[in-house]
Amino acid sequence: MAIYERIKAWERCHELCVAVYNATKSWPTDERFGLSSQARRAAHSAAANIAEGCAKKGSAEFRRYLNISLGSLSELSYTLLLARDLQILPEEEWGKLEELHRKDGGMTWLLYRSMLPKEVTHRAAESSP
Numbered sequence: 001m002a003i004y005e006r007i008k009a010w011e012r013c014h015e016l017c018v019a020v021y022n023a024t025k026s027w028p029t030d031e032r033f034g035l036s037s038q039a040r041r042a043a044h045s046a047a048a049n050i051a052e053g054c055a056k057k058g059s060a061e062f063r064r065y066l067n068i069s070l071g072s073l074s075e076l077s078y079t080l081l082l083a084r085d086l087q088i089l090p091e092e093e094w095g096k097l098e099e100l101h102r103k104d105g106g107m108t109w110l111l112y113r114s115m116l117p118k119e120v121t122h123r124a125a126e127s128s129p
Helices: 008-024 035-054 059-085 091-114 118-127
Strands: none
Touching: 008 035, 008 059, 008 091, 035 059, 035 091, 059 091
């Protein structure tokens, strides 16, 4: 088992990636190089950057890859929203994917935050309402 496979955030992002690949199979062929490709690349990037970050030396480098993963999750969220609004992705399927996305993003964010230096985490907690 690879190190990244032990990380719950990676496991969830991988699950989301598989769900996105399955959902985009039925999208119009004229979107193969558009929204389908974009959704798949963003979903893949979210999981792949967690895996790649695990192979890097030090927590700062790993955090950088988690940050990229979070950006990919945000990009995926918009791509799925656009596909829904263009009526390419049915509302019910969008809801299921968005729920997976919400959980994945939350878990990845918590992992990122847990890896911040203690003084940064402490200052952030003091300044939050």
